[in-house]
Amino acid sequence: MNKVVPEQMRGYLKAIIGALIGAVTAGVWLTMDLFLPEPYGDFLLFGLMGLVHIIIGWQVGRLLERKDALEASAKGHELNSNQAETVVEK
Secondary structure, X not given: OOOOOOOOOOHHHHHXXXXXXXXXXXXXXXXXXXXXXXXHHHHHHHHHHHHHHHHHHHHHHHHHHHXXXXXXXXXXXXXXXXXXXXXXXX
């Protein structure tokens, strides 16, 4: 699953893909809201939305940390294991 994004993929294409994913996700949440019974469905739906957003945020954080580590290693720096933001020269 560690596919490298090709350099030819432009920022606008990434933005379009992100917008499509966001629109589909919003559509799924709205469809689930229509089919779940009131009021218990709302509690279930909001709990699921919170859980999904926590997982997405965690994955984005991991992705950004990995990106920072790759950039630091490319520049000849080493990341401190305790603080991801601290870059220590070798």
